[in-house]
Amino acid sequence: xxxxxxxxxxxxxxxxxxxxxxxxxxxxxTSSALLGSYLVLRRMGLxxxxxxxxxxxxxxxxxxxxxxxxxxxxxxxxxIAGLAMTYLAEWLRRHAQVEAGGALGVVFTSFFALGVIxxxxxxxxxxxxxxxxxxxxxxxxxxxxIRILGLDVPRSFLSLGAVALLDLAFVAVFWKELKISSFDPxxxxxxxxxxxxxxxxxxxxxxxTVVAGFEAVGSILIIAMLIVPGATAHLFTDRLATMLVTAVxxxxxxxxxGCLLAVHFxxxxxxxxxxxxxxxxxxAALAAPRYGIAARILRGFAxxxxxxxxxxxxxxxxxxxxxxxxxxxxxxxxxxxxxRLARIYLRARRQLTRAAxxxxxxxxxxxxxxxxxxxxRLWEGYLSEQLRLPLDHLHEAAHRxxxxxxxxxxxxxxxxxxxxxxxxxxxxxxxQPSP
Amino acid sequence: MSRPxxxxxxxxxxxxxxxxxxxxxxxxxxxxxxxxxxxxxGIIGPNGAGKSTLIKAVLGLVPAATGWVRVxxxxxxxxxxxxxxxxxxxxxxxxxxxxxxxxxxxxxxxRLGWCRRPGAAERKQAxxxxxxxxxQDFARRQISQLSGGQQQRVFLARALxxxxxxxxxDEPFAGVDAATETAIVNVLRDLKQQGRTLLVVHHDLxxxxxxxxxxxxxxxxxxxxxxxxxxxxxxxxxxxYGGRLTILDQAAETVRRFxxxxxxxxxxPPHSAxxxxxxxxxxxxxxxxxxxxxxxxxxxxxxxxxxxxNHALP
Ligand SMILES: Nc1ncnc2c1ncn2[C@@H]1O[C@H](COP(=O)(O)OP(=O)(O)OP(=O)(O)O)[C@@H](O)[C@H]1O
Ligand SMILES: [Mg+2]
Numbered sequence: 009x010x011x012x013x014x015x016x017x018x019x020x021x022x023x024x025x026x027x028x029x030x031x032x033x034x035x036x037x038t039s040s041a042l043l044g045s046y047l048v049l050r051r052m053g054l055x056x057x058x059x060x061x062x063x064x065x066x067x068x069x070x071x072x073x074x075x076x077x078x079x080x081x082x083x084x085x086x087x088i089a090g091l092a093m094t095y096l097a098e099w100l101r102r103h104a105q106v107e108a109g110g111a112l113g114v115v116f117t118s119f120f121a122l123g124v125i126x127x128x129x130x131x132x133x134x135x136x137x138x139x140x141x142x143x144x145x146x147x148x149x150x151x152x153x154i155r156i157l158g159l160d161v162p163r164s165f166l167s168l169g170a171v172a173l174l175d176l177a178f179v180a181v182f183w184k185e186l187k188i189s190s191f192d193p194x195x196x197x198x199x200x201x202x203x204x205x206x207x208x209x210x211x212x213x214x215x216x217t218v219v220a221g222f223e224a225v226g227s228i229l230i231i232a233m234l235i236v237p238g239a240t241a242h243l244f245t246d247r248l249a250t251m252l253v254t255a256v257x258x259x260x261x262x263x264x265x266g267c268l269l270a271v272h273f274x275x276x277x278x279x280x281x282x283x284x285x286x287x288x289x290x291x292a293a294l295a296a297p298r299y300g301i302a303a304r305i306l307r308g309f310a311x312x313x314x315x316x317x318x319x320x321x322x323x324x325x326x327x328x329x330x331x332x333x334x335x336x337x338x339x340x341x342x343x344x345x346x347x348r349l350a351r352i353y354l355r356a357r358r359q360l361t362r363a364a365x366x367x368x369x370x371x372x373x374x375x376x377x378x379x380x381x382x383x384x385r386l387w388e389g390y391l392s393e394q395l396r397l398p399l400d401h402l403h404e405a406a407h408r409x410x411x412x413x414x415x416x417x418x419x420x421x422x423x424x425x426x427x428x429x430x431x432x433x434x435x436x437x438x439x440q441p442s443p
Numbered sequence: 444m445s446r447p448x449x450x451x452x453x454x455x456x457x458x459x460x461x462x463x464x465x466x467x468x469x470x471x472x473x474x475x476x477x478x479x480x481x482x483x484x485g486i487i488g489p490n491g492a493g494k495s496t497l498i499k500a501v502l503g504l505v506p507a508a509t510g511w512v513r514v515x516x517x518x519x520x521x522x523x524x525x526x527x528x529x530x531x532x533x534x535x536x537x538x539x540x541x542x543x544x545x546x547x548x549x550x551x552x553x554r555l556g557w558c559r560r561p562g563a564a565e566r567k568q569a570x571x572x573x574x575x576x577x578x579q580d581f582a583r584r585q586i587s588q589l590s591g592g593q594q595q596r597v598f599l600a601r602a603l604x605x606x607x608x609x610x611x612x613d614e615p616f617a618g619v620d621a622a623t624e625t626a627i628v629n630v631l632r633d634l635k636q637q638g639r640t641l642l643v644v645h646h647d648l649x650x651x652x653x654x655x656x657x658x659x660x661x662x663x664x665x666x667x668x669x670x671x672x673x674x675x676x677x678x679x680x681x682x683x684y685g686g687r688l689t690i691l692d693q694a695a696e697t698v699r700r701f702x703x704x705x706x707x708x709x710x711x712p713p714h715s716a717x718x719x720x721x722x723x724x725x726x727x728x729x730x731x732x733x734x735x736x737x738x739x740x741x742x743x744x745x746x747x748x749x750x751x752x753n754h755a756l757p
Contacts, residue, residue, distance in 0.1 A: 049539060105466055181558055188549045191539045195601075198502045198528050199553030200520075246540045246585035416620050 013159050028150040028162050030267045033281060035168035036225070037233055037259030039175040039217045045238035045255045046210060049248075050190050054109060055094075056234040058116035059211065060218040060227050062093035064123025067219060072130060079167040083216045090215025091208055093119050144226035146267065146277040171220040178213050179252070186210070187248060225278040232282035233259065240289045243296035258288050315411055316342045316350040318380050321359065322410070324369050325377035329435075375441035382438045383413035385431035386421045392432040393425060399432055415440055453516030455480040455609045455640035456501055461510035463493070463500045469508065470496050472664045478642060478657070480515075480608075483635045485645045485655035485671075489684050492662040494644045495531060498611045501642075502528060514609065524553060527607030529598050531614050537587045543597045544582040547572050550604030565604075572603040577626055592623035599627055603634075610634065612643045628654060651675055 016024065047056045063086035070085025093115050100111035153160035179186065185206055189196040193203030214234075221230045241254035266281030273280070319342065341347070351367060354360040359373030369377060387409045388402040397405075413421075418440065422428055430436055454477040463471040471493040478484055486494045499505045501512050503519045514522040527550070547569040548561050555561060561569075573579045576596040581589060586597065595615060602610055615631075616624050631641055631654075642659075645651060651658060651671065658675050660666040660683045667674045667682075 049536075051536070184549075184552055184555070184560060185557065187541070187545075188552055191541060191546070192530065192535045192549065194499070194502075194504055194530055194534060195528055195549065196552075197504060198523060198526065200523050201552060201557070242538075242540065246587075247542065248540045248545075251540045416622075420621075 010158075013157065016159065024160075025147075025150045026267070026271050028165060029146050029271075029277065030264050032150060032162060032165045032168055033146060033225075033263035033267050033277065034260050035165060035172050036221045037237070037263040037281075038172040038256055039168070040221050040230065040233040041237035041241075041255040041259035042172075042175050042179055042252055043210065043214050043217050044234035044236075045241060045252050046186060046190055047214065048235060048238035048242055053231070053235045053239075054112060055211070056214060056218070057231045058097070058112045059090045059093065059215050060221075060230045060234070062116040062119035063089045063215050063219055064120050064227070065089055065126055066092075066123075066215070068123055068126040068130070072126075079164075079220075083171070083219055086219040087212045087215045089119060090218070091212050094208060094211040144222060144229070144278040146225075168220050171216060175213060175217055178209075182206070182209065225281055229278045229282045232285050233262070236282075236285040236289050237262070240285075240292045243292045258285070262288060313346075313350065313353075316346045317354055318376075318411060320347060320350050320354065321369065321373055321377035322380045322384070324360075324367060325374065325381050328369065328374075378438045378441045379415065379418075380410050382440060383418045384410040385435060385437045386418050386425065387413065388431045388433070389425045389427060389437070390421050393427070402432060452480060453513065454478055455515060456642065457513040457516075458501070459510050459513075461500060461512060462508045463496050463505055464508040465496075465505075470663060471500070471661070473510070474661075474665045476659065476665060476668055478640060478659075480640050481635070481638050482656045483631060483641045483643065483654065484657045484659060485643055485651055486659045486661060487645060487648070487651060487675075487683065488661040488666075492683075494661060495613050497659075497661060498528075498613055498642070498644065501611060502526065525608040527602040527605035527610045529602045529610070529612040529615055532591070532595055532598065532617060534613075537589075537594060539586065541586060542583050543573065543578060543586055543589065543593075543600075544569055546586060546597050547600045547604050550601040550606075553605065568606075569600070569604050572600040573597075575603055576600045576630060592619035595619050596623065596627065599630060603630070607639070609640045610642065612641065614644050614646060616645065616647065624650075648680070 016027075019027070044056060047053055066085035066087070066089025067082045068085075069089075070081040070083070073085075074081035097108075097111045097115045100106045100115065101108050104111075106114065149164040150162045152164065153162050154166075155161070156166075185196070185201050188199070189201060189203040189206035196206070197203045218227075218230055218234070221233050225233055237255040237258040238251070240258045241251045245251045245254055262281050262285035265284040267277050269284065270277040270280040342350075351360055354373065355362075357372075358370055359376060360367050361370055362368075384406045387406040391397045391402050391405055392399070422437075428437065456476070456478040458474050458476040461471065461474040461476075462469050474497070486497060488494050496505060500507055501514065501519065503512070512519060514526060519526070544566070548565060550572070551561050551565040551568060555565070570579065570582065573582055576599050578593060578596050578600060581593060581597075586594060589597065595618070599612075599615060602612070615627055619627065631643070634641060643655070645654070652675060655671050657669060658671050659668040660674065660679050662683045667679045
């Protein structure tokens with residue numbers, strides 16, 4: 009510890025200041041990422057934004073009443089303002105029948121306006137720089153230090169660190185309550201874990217956290233710190249604990265990366281932190297294994313490819329049955345390249361083989377094709393018998409549906425049919441192939 | 444306040460002149476109802492009839508505008524440990540980052556009280572509950588990667604983990620295939636055998652008589668309640684169902700869900716598809732004979748299909 013302190017003291021003041029800036033931002037990121045994750049899961053991103061504005065009058069009143077720039081009175085004021093806003097918005101929604109988003113909008117803008125008016129009214133006593141609230145003051149707050157253990161520690165690092173620990177304790181102590189009231193508030197309430205109480209506890213903590221976050225990025229960009237890490241983490245994981253840890257890491261990277269980039273380019277830390285957070289999200293959205301856009305596109309291709317395969321198989325099956333080539337050919341030809349690819353793939357999967365003058369189904373391929381044709385014809389029968397669709401309306405619909413039908417569903421449909429052995433065109437409905 | 448006849452054991456659920464309103468607009472009017480302990484009771488009614496609201500009112504999730512609710516003769520709050528709840532599946536966000544086991548563990552939270560974490564005993568119990576519904580192999584799976592029927596089983600397992608005396612279940616059979624439905628029914632019958640009371644919102648009129656000892660028919664008001672044989676009649680059903688359902692939007696829904704889900708493994712769409720699109724929920728238009736008549740008993744399915752079905756579609 010001492011050794012570390014000595015090393016640190018040996019650094020040049022500019023580097024020290026930068027390091028402290030990074031640490032302050034990381035402390036703020038810790039608490040915002042933790043609580044923000046819950047906001048993301050509860051689909052309450054807008055609420056985070058609203059609270060970050062609504063706490064302003066609480067800050068001012070806290071400041072006026074304590075007369076100091078100590079953080080704690082302001083945090084208390086903010087928490088009260090945050091809770092008041094939550095309560096009022098809920099009340100409006102309930103009793104004035106204003107829709108939830110609207111109620112929130114009305115209340116938080118009024119609160120924010122009230123805060124601005126208060127600052128202007130008491131401008132002489134409030135040395136609360138509106139610019140600092142809006143844009144954060146990372147650079148300067150690193151300079152306001154007190155001496156601890158032979159080290160000049162910025163006050164804001166201490167207070168933000170304390171808030172981070174507080175939030176960590178909150179999440180740890182109310183782990184199961186937060187989990188169940190976020191996932192299934194109704195069940196939570198019936199079990200005696202009041203979802204309403206949990207909501208207020210969370211909102212109060214968010215208000216406190218948001219004020220702490222002002223220091224780092226200001227009220228405008230706090231939403232980036234609050235929501236983006238959680239949203240990014242959600243793309244990567246499917247366990248709550250992992251998600252929280254990932255969110256904090258994402259927040260740290262944004263905080264550290266943003267501060268360093270800001271120093272490098274000599275621009276605003278708040279802006280850079282948000283930019284880095286946004287970049288992390290974009291990257292995750294593209295690359296995340298399950299929910300990422302890239303993965304989704306791939307899956308889309310996989311699905312399209314499956315349809316091509318199935319159409320190739322079904323067409324061969326119909327040809328085997330002796331359906332006129334002209335009719336069978338009309339069945340969904342895909343682009344030649346796609347069909348060729350599908351045939352290669354199917355051959356590798358041993359569902360197709362080369363045969364004299366073309367292709368033939370293997371045992372396996374025939375079973376798969378038979379299930380498809382069966383689904384197709386059952387659905388045609390269903391549409392014709394139950395929906396009374398004319399004959400020329402059946403094929404398109406069945407051709408689409410066949411790709412979605414499970415054997416179980418096909419069986420259900422069959423149970424409903426009067427004519428079970430042939431479709432409305434008189435073609436045989438094959439039985440379910442044995443596996 | 445008390446019913447005539449034996450009042451030695453209070454009913455499992457008793458509603459007295461209960462009216463429930465959303466935004467002052469009543470959706471349930473003046474319900475009087477007593478559910479005796481140890482029975483399996485179906486709540487039947489069309490969409491928007493107030494079935495879920497009825498259950499929520501018993502659980503204290505929505506306030507009563509007038510009237511009162513008793514659970515085992517007392518207020519819900521003092522009996523909550525003895526009540527298990529299976530909400531409608533759509534009521535939660537299945538993208539939530541928890542595993543099936545996590546969800547089942549939530550059933551033990553009520554017993555644990557504030558701030559205590561579930562321990563080894565609870566985990567064992569939760570695993571046991573998963574096993575009872577045949578889901579032990581999916582314990583570690585994130586819940587959005589389960590099919591609709593599997594999700595429903597997880598919900599049921601969670602209720603089992605609550606180990607309650609009275610179970611309130613909101614459409615536990617919605618969107619499950621025949622096999623899952625049978626599995627769920629068997630679990631419910633087990634529970635009944637152990638003397639527990641089950642109050643189950645149910646939509647499939649064809650299975651009502653097979654499943655339930657008693658039925659409660661609601662549509663904004665109580666139409667009838669009592670032993671299935673006496674109450675589940677053509678006239679009562681006609682009085683309960685004013686509107687009709689169509690299969691077409693359900694089929695559209697199936698396809699939409701499928702595409703949201705987009706296959707990862709190939710050929711198998713979610714099980715919910717099978718059930719959601721199954722035509723048996725189709726109801727006859729007003730005036731046509733009701734879908735299921737008690738005297739048909741075990742008649743084959745085709746014969747039970749209401750004659751009006753073909754015309755019920757646009
Ligand atoms: N939170 C709510 N706010 C306002 N109205 C509501 C709310 N929940 C339900 N309603 C209304 O109350 C009525 C009864 O709803 P409920 O959910 O109890 O019906 P249900 O019988 O369960 O229907 P379903 O079969 O579709 O589940 C409906 O008209 C519905 O629109
Ligand atoms: Mg309902």
